[in-house]
Amino acid sequence: MAAKIKIEKKILSENDKIAAAIRERLHQNNIVSLNFVSSPGSGKTSLLEKTIGYLGKDIKIGLIAGDVQTENDANRLKAAGGEIVRPVVTGGACHLDARMISKALENLDLEKIQMLFIENVGNLVCPSSYDLGEDMKVVLMSVTEGDDKPLKYPAMFRRSSVMIINKLDLLPHCDFNMETARQNALKINGKFKIFEMSCRTGDGLDEWYSWVKNPKI
Amino acid sequence: MHELAIAESIIKTVLDEAERRNLGPVKKIAVRVGALTDVVPDALRFGFEAASADTELEGTKLEIKTIPVVGKCRNCGKGFNVEEHIFICPVCESFDIEMTTGGELDIEYIEADDRSI
Numbered sequence A: 001m002a003a004k005i006k007i008e009k010k011i012l013s014e015n016d017k018i019a020a021a022i023r024e025r026l027h028q029n030n031i032v033s034l035n036f037v038s039s040p041g042s043g044k045t046s047l048l049e050k051t052i053g054y055l056g057k058d059i060k061i062g063l064i065a066g067d068v069q070t071e072n073d074a075n076r077l078k079a080a081g082g083e084i085v086r087p088v089v090t091g092g093a094c095h096l097d098a099r100m101i102s103k104a105l106e107n108l109d110l111e112k113i114q115m116l117f118i119e120n121v122g123n124l125v126c127p128s129s130y131d132l133g134e135d136m137k138v139v140l141m142s143v144t145e146g147d148d149k150p151l152k153y154p155a156m157f158r159r160s161s162v163m164i165i166n167k168l169d170l171l172p173h174c175d176f177n178m179e180t181a182r183q184n185a186l187k188i189n190g191k192f193k194i195f196e197m198s199c200r201t202g203d204g205l206d207e208w209y210s211w212v213k214n215p216k217i
Numbered sequence B: 001m002h003e004l005a006i007a008e009s010i011i012k013t014v015l016d017e018a019e020r021r022n023l024g025p026v027k028k029i030a031v032r033v034g035a036l037t038d039v040v041p042d043a044l045r046f047g048f049e050a051a052s053a054d055t056e057l058e059g060t061k062l063e064i065k066t067i068p069v070v071g072k073c074r075n076c077g078k079g080f081n082v083e084e085h086i087f088i089c090p091v092c093e094s095f096d097i098e099m100t101t102g103g104e105l106d107i108e109y110i111e112a113d114d115r116s117i
């Protein structure tokens, strides 16, 4: 006869185990890590280009660029001055997982870097369940996407620590209400650290730079 | 469609457990999915059917229990159901809310012949 057998295990326990090992290794090496997530095209690569351009002289930054098919973003980050860039082509998968990060770190000398930035695959749904061993998730949205983004993707916004509202320069062309966007985000995550910026004009980037040098919530 | 990847993780975990415990064919798998996980039950069921085809778990029943989002106020201690993803304390209006349930992605139990009994 069939018996009921208690399992009580997380479905993603294997991913979580690898993520925990990554987190421990990064901490042993005093590396701060951020996982950047957003819809396709909100400006993750643009923000990373700016950030390594500004901080790269003083802080050694390792970069992992996740992409479904190409290495375009990795190449952009190299062109922007990124010295240690590892592309991860997921070959169709809609998110990065801890195993991919672990593999990307295999040939990356952790003693040489102080920070690790991971650009996740452009997707606000799938990456939310996958811990990569990062210290924080940074979620981006742009003003062209609508101020209800947080309400539509609550799992991702709840699991992120920082929210960036990008493409401020396009605000005059959009019916995006900044106050509504902030309220929607804070309802889901009252502890959000929020930045507004334009990676195009550079507006708001100074505040971001001074925070990201030593990210704390 | 990350539900396919989630389904693959379920299959791997269950097959490992069944082997480790020396179980017979698995008839049913019961999982808990939190309401704040972005895992859609129908998509998960579909993903499970696709991923389990031609494995020992083909035809196994997948029972999905949805777990509501419950919060607890860090300011006044009040526990409450989180409606429409609004994490604000109904008593003191604090935004500092711990999520106590709603993020689950767990395998609760399976039904199989236990050969060791």
Ligand SMILES: Nc1nc2c(ncn2[C@@H]2O[C@H](COP(=O)(O)OP(=O)(O)OP(=O)(O)O)[C@@H](O)[C@H]2O)c(=O)[nH]1
Binding pocket: A038, A039, A040, A041, A042, A043, A044, A045, A046, A047, A073, A121, A122, A123, A166, A167, A168, A169, A170, A197, A198, A199, A200, A201
């Ligand atoms: N007007 C304007 N355009 C921007 C801004 N930031 C980025 N863009 C443009 O938006 C487009 C997408 O930016 P990316 O940085 O590639 O976005 P991404 O999030 O990395 O995209 P994926 O990796 O494909 O998900 C590019 O054409 C950028 O030049 C901004 O602040 N203002």
Ligand SMILES: [Mg+2]
Binding pocket: A044, A045, A046, A073, A119
């Ligand atoms: Mg990109």
Ligand SMILES: [Zn+2]
Binding pocket: B073, B074, B075, B076, B077, B078, B089, B090, B091, B092, B093, B094
């Ligand atoms: Zn309260």
